[in-house]
Amino acid sequence: MADTRGRVLIIAGSDSGGGAGIQADIKAVTCLGGFAMTAITALTAQNTQGVFGIHAVPEDFVRDQIRVVMQDLGADCLKIGMLATAGIIRCVRQAIDDYAPTVPLVLDPVMVAKGGHPLLEPDAVDALKTTLAPRATVITPNLPEAGVLTGLSLSTEADMRAAVPPLRALGAQAVLLKGGHLEGDSLLDLLVETTGETEYRDSRLHTAHTHGTGCTLASAIAAGVAQGLPLERAVARARAYVRVAIETAPGLGTGHGPLNHAHTVQPL
Template sequence: MNAAPPRVLTIAGSDSGGGAGIQADLKAMLANGVHGMSVVTAITAQNSIGVQGAWELPAEQVVGQFRSVVDDIGVDAVKTGMLASAGMVRVVAGLLRTLPAGVPVVVDPVSVSKHGDALLAEDAMVAVREEIVPLATVLTPNLTELGPVAGVELRSVEDRELAAKVLLDAGASWVLVKGGHDSGSLAVDVLHGDGVRMEFSAPRADNRHTHGTGCTLASTIASYLARGYDVPAAVGAAKDYISGAVAAGFALGGGIGPVDHAWQFRNRSDQ
């Protein structure tokens, strides 16, 4: 009998276009050596142009999915994504508190899609700060999400440091401030921990097809944590993977295409 790979659960929304959300999470997990499982919190009608509709699932369906997976299969790491409303945030926070001790949780505080469509109600960000942030092993805000989730107005690079400290003080073990929305030739992500500040940089790819970047990075970090990596090593491995996936992103539809989750395998097949 073959041994099962590490098990990673994503709790997030579905992207019907396949570029982000649950679909991106599961692709990233497969590409990075773990068995992906899912709890769907919302269904979106979504494509390369934008989000045409979103429907949150009832709490009992979300709880049912979670218990079905965790009580039988078990988990080695969890990643959260689109939680949509304050009520859903509280439901998911309650479920995360029932996880076995030591199971790492990677939180992607998704608030806006790549196309600028809101994916989180305004009052839900406060619930994320109060309910989800204290449970996060790694919190992965981009520069659009950092200020609102921390409750800090970002006017300077120093404000980013302050916001990261606020989130650490709120209970997150590590905060990875993603620099993808920044300018410059390098994409620099900054990892903050207790007495630790580390930068992870890669050349910025000249490619507009970046749909699913945040979901993919968070899922990859969770995958490496499940495989036994410590947080800095997991972030480094995930940074390498997402950099390749962004560089290989491809056009799909009439708007912003997805990153290529299978870029490593395509490179091998070309050799």
């Protein structure tokens, strides 16, 4: 029987600054009542000002982390974030096929850090598209990531809708196209499933404290899926969680600051 806490195995890179990556993923899943486990794909020397170094984890060790977690604890959902190289992407897909072939998968196609540093090697984009996207329950690109995946220039709501068919053609069961990079104060996220389309609209929050929003949102969605929520509800809850986390951000650092992941937690 599935663990009612919602077990999420997160396969992603580490952020030494604690705002994004594995650290944000663990916080988000935990603060939404799930149980977070990890397979770390890369280490970064990172803070709110940027990424100062990346060290990829050996592929065999990435596979070992997935194997031992799945053989002992199991998972109700997988969340994939930063994968760094084509080799790690192929390794992760094989490990999932071997040890988690039927587990739902939330794929966040992490390519660039908030400060602009690339987190995915250029030759790895095709591997991501052909190897992992077809296995995903939902893929969660922002507009720049969707532009890389489709070859389109995306800056308007009309551009977003034009990008949906090529994104769907990658093979994921659903696409959540995030419109945070749209101009103006009105923002749109678009969830497209085989059963239809859901629009999520919000006003822009004018703040520098948005580091890790993509990682956090994808992990919050994964927690909801792991807990048995329909995807539409999982996305709605995740978006509400992230919005409050931005609104109540602690104001740390001198660059792109982290969120308040723990706003759901009531101290004893």
